[in-house]
Amino acid sequence: MTSRPEPESAAARPRPGSRSSARSNKLSREVIVNAALTFLDREGWDGLTINALATQLGTKGPSLYNHVHSLEDLRRTVRMHVIDDILQMLSTVGQGRTRDDAVTAMASAYRSYAHHHPGRYSAFTRMPLGGDDPEFTAASHAAAAPVIEVLASYGLDGDDAFYASLEFWAALHGFVLLEMTGVMDMVDTDAVFSDMVLRLAAGMARRNGAHG
Template identity: 80%
Template sequence: MAAGPDPSQTGPRSRNGGRSSARSTKLSRDVIVNAALNFLDREGWDALTINALANHLGTKGPSLYNHVHSLEDLRRTVRMRVIGDIIEMLNTVGQGRTRDDAVMVMAGAYRSYAHHHPGRYSAFTRMPFGDDDPEYTAATKDAAAPVIAVLASFGLEGEQAFYAALEFWSAMHGFVLLEMTGVMDDVDTDAVFSDMVLRLTAGLEHRR
């Protein structure tokens, strides 16, 4: 898939070719989280550390601890933010749409998000922190809400809708992973993706 340019990755660069620092930016929790999101897409989840992000912001690690408690606190906040952004995106593109039209548009938006924000997508699909974080567990379940809402237009509710939403996420995630790892470089991925989503919607007709 030939993804378009990502606006979040078009910022100025320093003379030596590296990323420009944000030395003039006053640090706050929101500033740090936003910087972490952009950092993720450039460097990846595993590269996100306090010191690496501080360097990205043009400051020192201890300065960040005035606003985030730890690396785990930062990563959890980032993941919660990503989940919220994905929910908002799916709700927005699905608004006023139903059935096949809604599913196709939401599937395309999900795929586009993964390609334009690979680091954030990696954060979204990482294993959860554990059962000791009920807020995060609830947020991950809420991510299925936009899809479940659309499934109501197929006459699916309750447990049927929940399982159908899981199938949708499984298909989207599997396709995106294969596409991003280059497995399908010699395939017309747009055509395959459209066909897959159409088959999913056709299957929804028979679940009632």
């Protein structure tokens, strides 16, 4: 008859060759960050803690500190990954497109990302664009670059293009939040979203004409 393994105390270390030890040996910063991204979409931003993530990875919290300095270090790294994902997504869908076609494609992709990755999207909006982290601020501004490039096809540039991109983002973000909180469950959100984006696009064209 096979005996049951002895329960491990909180202070005990995994024995060499044990499953827990094998899992710990496979940990890396990349593995931890990827696990955190998956965790976010299931449990949400507020649920992300070192111990909760360690449980998902089948190990103990202290093991993660060999690869991340702190919870804030992990969260910051996650934010940077999400910003890069959004930047790559907008660049891909906007490639080869201009004006209304590009705006519509980018808006749809942005909305889809928020709904498929709600936890990651929450991470993206948790820090101000002009906060105390210069690298995060620079990355956030870089994420607007694909939109600003599209706005150039309307004849907008400089501050006009930058502030127009912020207005575009504000409209999309507000709509997505209303959807995700269920406020608009009784309306055809697809139709409302399409109309809103087309009005935003028309406003871009009029904005340039007014300045001209």
